[in-house]
Amino acid sequence: MHELARELNQALKDSVAGSLLSETGRRMFFPKGIVAQSAEATEKAKRFNATAGLATLGGQAMHLRDIFDQFVPGSFVPNDIFSYAPGGGDMRLRKLWLEEMIVKNPTLNGKKISMPLVTAGLTNGLAMVASLFVDPGDTFVLPDLNWDNYELIYHHQYGANIRKFPSFTGEGRFNVPGLLNVLESAGTKKAHLLLNFPNNPTGYSLTETEQDELVEGLVALAEKGMILNVIIDDAYFGLFFEDDIAKESIFAKLCAAHERILAIKSDGATKEAMVWGFRIGFLTYGAKGLTDRQHDALDKKTLAAIRTSVSNCDRPGQSLLIKAMQEGQRYEIDKQAVFSEMKQRYLVLKETLKRFEGDENLIPYPFNSGYFMAFKTRKSAEELRRHLLDRYEVGTINIADTTLRVAYCSVDLEKVGELIELVYQAAGEIWN
Numbered sequence: 097m098h099e100l101a102r103e104l105n106q107a108l109k110d111s112v113a114g115s116l117l118s119e120t121g122r123r124m125f126f127p128k129g130i131v132a133q134s135a136e137a138t139e140k141a142k143r144f145n146a147t148a149g150l151a152t153l154g155g156q157a158m159h160l161r162d163i164f165d166q167f168v169p170g171s172f173v174p175n176d177i178f179s180y181a182p183g184g185g186d187m188r189l190r191k192l193w194l195e196e197m198i199v200k201n202p203t204l205n206g207k208k209i210s211m212p213l214v215t216a217g218l219t220n221g222l223a224m225v226a227s228l229f230v231d232p233g234d235t236f237v238l239p240d241l242n243w244d245n246y247e248l249i250y251h252h253q254y255g256a257n258i259r260k261f262p263s264f265t266g267e268g269r270f271n272v273p274g275l276l277n278v279l280e281s282a283g284t285k286k287a288h289l290l291l292n293f294p295n296n297p298t299g300y301s302l303t304e305t306e307q308d309e310l311v312e313g314l315v316a317l318a319e320k321g322m323i324l325n326v327i328i329d330d331a332y333f334g335l336f337f338e339d340d341i342a343k344e345s346i347f348a349k350l351c352a353a354h355e356r357i358l359a360i361k362s363d364g365a366t367k368e369a370m371v372w373g374f375r376i377g378f379l380t381y382g383a384k385g386l387t388d389r390q391h392d393a394l395d396k397k398t399l400a401a402i403r404t405s406v407s408n409c410d411r412p413g414q415s416l417l418i419k420a421m422q423e424g425q426r427y428e429i430d431k432q433a434v435f436s437e438m439k440q441r442y443l444v445l446k447e448t449l450k451r452f453e454g455d456e457n458l459i460p461y462p463f464n465s466g467y468f469m470a471f472k473t474r475k476s477a478e479e480l481r482r483h484l485l486d487r488y489e490v491g492t493i494n495i496a497d498t499t500l501r502v503a504y505c506s507v508d509l510e511k512v513g514e515l516i517e518l519v520y521q522a523a524g525e526i527w528n
């Protein structure tokens with residue numbers, strides 16, 4: 097093992113992050129190679145900076161004018177668009193994101209968490225978490241209704257042993273007891289858990305009560321000796337449409353809950369700032385008792401994971417986002433407009449569903465937030481998906497042949513009612 101990796105492991109010794117590192121994670125270190133030397137030279141090499149593989153003229157990145165001229169004159173210098181971003185992301189963006197995260201999650205005030213590191217979208221962050229923390233055979237707990245990419249990453253790519261629990265209780269509440277039971281009955285000392293609210297595919301977010309119960313339950317397991325890696329996918333954060341929903345991420349509580357709980361927040365501008373194609377996500381760490389030195393070691397391990405996967409993330413996207421967050425006149429207004437639009441569609445959808453109560457072909461799962469809702473289907477969800485597509489030119493998603501996901505985020509308000517009517521009609525045609 098490389099000496100630098102050994103030093104980082106030594107720093108992380110006796111911390112929850114250290115006990116959770118995978119074999120790969122233990123081997124990771126951030127080399128004092130090209131990137132580190134370039135960063136040092138950026139500060140000190142005032143005469144000639146002959147470090148990075150980037151063609152410059154007069155200190156600015158050389159570029160195609162056909163690209164640069166697309167931007168409003170004076171808004172950016174070439175380096176803002178064409179140069180490499182630092183491995184962990186532009187520090188201005190990292191600070192802005194952290195400040196915004198604390199405003200959105202006031203419980204974080206005064207708590208020690210890491211400076212968010214920029215990832216190439218949430219997916220890249222989630223995959224890096226796998227490389228740093230997940231070994232083949234590890235227990236990895238997911239709700240049965242989850243985003244299919246989790247299994248692709250954590251099981252198929254990294255070999256974790258996935259254990260699922262039914263997402264909802266018979267009373268239509270989030271199944272906190274089921275989740276805790278699966279974790280405990282796994283019988284392993286260490287386990288990973290992925291939480292995603294608002295959820296894809298159901299569109300469900302925890303109520304305040306459920307969130308408190310879950311935090312309490314996880315702390316109780318940690319108290320009994322379990323070492324927990326809780327990965328929190330907050331992709332759809334903020335799209336909360338009901339009063340009783342917990343409006344802060346569960347990360348805000350878990351990041352300081354227990355010495356044996358590592359909380360990792362994966363979030364991003366993707367959906368929150370509506371820049372799906374930009375590929376800007378963030379990873380933020382928190383655990384009770386993690387020292388500055390341990391946070392620093394964890395950052396370096398993550399920087400290594402970035403360096404070995406995407407090297408660094410999208411520069412123009414980061415520059416554009418910084419400008420919007422810092423100087424934008426309509427940043428909050430436009431985000432609020434999306435929220436209002438989604439909430440109206442949600443309300444219409446709920447209203448329309450009332451007309452179909454008792455229809456046993458399609459039972460809606462509880463939903464209160466986000467972009468989606470999903471039905472439990474009486475028969476093959478794939479059959480229904482195909483029928484909707486072939487007969488009505490309506491696209492939906494079949495999950496495991498038992499669930500049909502409807503992304504109402506991409507259907508205009510005045511069409512949402514019609515969409516739901518068609519889904520029920522189509523199900524009636526093939527199953528009644």
Ligand SMILES: Cc1ncc(COP(=O)(O)O)c(C=O)c1O
Pocket residue numbers: 216217218219220243292295296329331364366372375376377
């Ligand atoms: C729950 C969830 N997490 C993460 C992502 C992916 O985010 P990104 O596009 O930033 O990789 C998605 C996108 O569909 C999602 O539904």
